Amino acid sequence: MSDNTPTGSAGNLQDDASTHRVLDILRGLLTTDETLEAWAMQHRLYSLTHRRVCIAATSGRFISLSRRLLGGYDSADIRWQDLKETHIRAGILAADLTLIAQSSSDLNIGSEVNRVWTFQGLRKAQAQAIYRICQQHDQIWREKRRVR
Numbered sequence: 001m002s003d004n005t006p007t008g009s010a011g012n013l014q015d016d017a018s019t020h021r022v023l024d025i026l027r028g029l030l031t032t033d034e035t036l037e038a039w040a041m042q043h044r045l046y047s048l049t050h051r052r053v054c055i056a057a058t059s060g061r062f063i064s065l066s067r068r069l070l071g072g073y074d075s076a077d078i079r080w081q082d083l084k085e086t087h088i089r090a091g092i093l094a095a096d097l098t099l100i101a102q103s104s105s106d107l108n109i110g111s112e113v114n115r116v117w118t119f120q121g122l123r124k125a126q127a128q129a130i131y132r133i134c135q136q137h138d139q140i141w142r143e144k145r146r147v148r
Contacts, residue, residue, distance in 0.1 A: 022054045025065060025073060035059045037133050040126030042119065043094050055097070055119055057133040062099065064117065076117075080137040081144075084114065088131040095127035096120045099134065 019041060026036060039056040054065045062078045078101045085100040098118045119127075 018052075022065060022067075026054070026056050026063065029063060029075060030058060031060065033059075034061075038126065038129040040097075040119075040122045040130050043121045043123060053119055055122070055130060057130050057137075062130075062134065064119070078115070078117070081141050083134065083138050083141070086131060086134040086138065088127060090124055090128065093124065094121045095124045095131075097122060097127050097131060 022041070023036075023039065026039060030036060035058060037057045037059060039054060041054050042052045052067065056063045056065075061080060062083070063075060064077070065073050065075050067073050078099060082101040082103075083099065084102055085098075087098040089096040089098075096118065098116065101115045101117075103115060122130075
């Protein structure tokens, strides 16, 4: 399990406490034998009009968490076998990550319907770590499908 630690002067005490709460929630969502490989938080500056988003790559899936206004959270995930493409745009301070996934890989019907998720304003180093893991899992599943 690799826990990316927030770096830089922007990581104050309140930010660290909220990060630890989010990581506890993420760990609580993991299934048996699933490990947290990397995670990324959105910069506060990019979440002025909404609650911050946290994304994570695990050994079995990609997870996104967004906090609700009055407590709680919404989570969504993409299994690695459903992932079709991943794109990253990195700037000086932050990075944007886009994932494109099939709606259902279990059945070939309706496979042309895709889900597109875009996460803007992520911490750059953390987003790059997630991108590398997405690319790795994409290559693994491409090879598995080719063999089948």
